[in-house]
Amino acid sequence: MISLELDRDQYLELEKIGLGAFAPLDGFMNEQQFRSVVDDMRLPGGAVFPLPVLLSVTEAEAARLHDAGEVALTFGGETVGRLWPSDFYRVDRPAAAKQIFRTDDRKHPGVAYFYDLAPVFVGGRVELLKRARFDISADELTPSETRAIFAERGWRRVVGFQTRNVPHRAHEYLQRVALEHADGLFVQPLVGRKRAGDYTPQAVMAGYRALVGGFLPRERVVLGILSTIMRYAGPREAVFHALIRRNYGCTHFIVGRDHAGVGDWYGLYDAHELTRRFDGDLGIQIMRLHGPYFCPDCDGIVTEQTCPHYGGPATRQISGTDMRRILVEGEKPDPRLMRPEIVAALRGVPLFIEENQ
Missing domain, CATH: 3.10.400.10 (Sulfate adenylyltransferase)
Incomplete structure (x- = not known):
């Protein structure tokens, strides 16, 4: 043959x-x-x-x-x-x-x-004929495995969360919002081919193990990777990511600010608009959430939907790009933006992809 x-x-x-x-x-x-x-x-x-x-x-x-x-x-x-x-x-x-x-x-x-x-x-x-076996593969669950886990736990409403970053407080905020509305949360970091400067799979998983292990209810969270290439296709990729999580057994999927975006190629909420085009036709419900940030006046993580000070000089946006920059420069992130326990979990772990894969 x-x-x-x-x-x-x-x-x-x-x-x-x-x-x-x-x-x-x-x-x-x-x-x-x-x-x-x-x-x-x-x-x-x-x-x-x-x-x-x-x-x-x-x-x-x-x-x-x-x-x-x-x-x-x-x-x-x-x-x-x-x-x-x-x-x-x-x-x-x-x-x-x-x-x-x-x-x-x-x-x-x-x-x-x-x-x-x-x-x-x-x-x-x-x-x-044969499953892939790479250094990342031990953290991967198949669609049949996740569906079985959700059924065993009796979860009827399961929210999927896509990420390619080490967890920061904005993502944690979105995950907590999801857990208020669902039986369980499936956090599935994408760890396939990414661009230089993105987090390594090891860093992402180290950060999420610390978060799930210490600050989220373990019995209500499943953590497993998705090993596929990052397309950086913005709104189209948001729809693609939703379909994938449907196939893993999720009933809901979070689409936030600049989902799967890169640089300034897409508008902050273009993915919200495109997913609306397919409402009722995806087999999964989209949770369109606004991008959280820290507001010192409100003294907490908020969004423009809940904070009257949005856009003011004191508001602190929280983004994966900003967190990467801080860590690259050897600074300690503000604990209101990234938990010290997450930072501690990254010690000794290669943080960033050094060249395009």
């Missing part, structure tokens, strides 16, 4: 498809699916799906695979899955990037990653 060696990103995408994390997708997207998703944010059958999931190959690999009815997918020389190729295609990448990311500028990390994929895309149904 003809074989194709996958890289780490491709293997993890294969795994997510095979485990049902990207349902109803059952393979890497063919050309019809790609164009439908890019143009309409739906698969050809009508199911909401906002981002392409792609397998790219070189010209030589495409020629070798072209007439193969079945392809063994390998990683490290070991067969980990199978692919039944349906078509091979190329796309106008700048045009597609403008639709997906709202820009064709290579300075955008999602656009750069998309441009750097091999020239030919291969569509086709896949089968996962």
